[in-house]
Amino acid sequence: NLLVKMDDEVKAMEAQYEEMITTFPEFKQTIDRMKELELKSDPESNKEFVTLYRESCASVMKFHNENEALKYRKEQTTTTSLKVPTTHDGDFDVTVEVYTPKNLEKETKRAAYV
Numbered sequence: 629n630l631l632v633k634m635d636d637e638v639k640a641m642e643a644q645y646e647e648m649i650t651t652f653p654e655f656k657q658t659i660d661r662m663k664e665l666e667l668k669s670d671p672e673s674n675k676e677f678v679t680l681y682r683e684s685c686a687s688v689m690k691f692h693n694e695n696e697a698l699k700y701r702k703e704q705t706t707t708t709s710l711k712v713p714t715t716h717d718g719d720f721d722v723t724v725e726v727y728t729p730k731n732l733e734k735e736t737k738r739a740a741y742v
Contacts, residue, residue: 637697648691658684704730 649656658680665677692698706728711721732738 635697641695641697644695645691655684655687706730706733 662680665673708726709723713721
């Protein structure tokens with residue numbers, strides 16, 4: 629079993645996100661519309677889904693980029709990447725980002741988010 633412990637800053641960010649969902653009905657409408665579009669497979673629905681997805685990603689990224697706790701954590705982390713070969717949908721490599729806490733960079737056995 630994995631034990632998850634959230635810092636107070638992360639809890640505050642989660643509360644902010646929940647407030648955003650309840651405070652902005654248009655955000656909830658967008659999420660609901662995307663759920664509807666997921667069940668369709670025609671070109672117009674796919675195009676609308678991608679448009680809504682991109683718009684929602686932009687607003688979520690803005691929210692994350694303005695969060696002081698996340699800015700601090702990013703400064704405390706080193707980002708590298710590795711390539712993972714795959715053949716499930718053709719033969720190619722997938723680039724995967726690896727996030728390592730700076731205080732563990734020199735360790736050979738260390739935690740990382742992949």
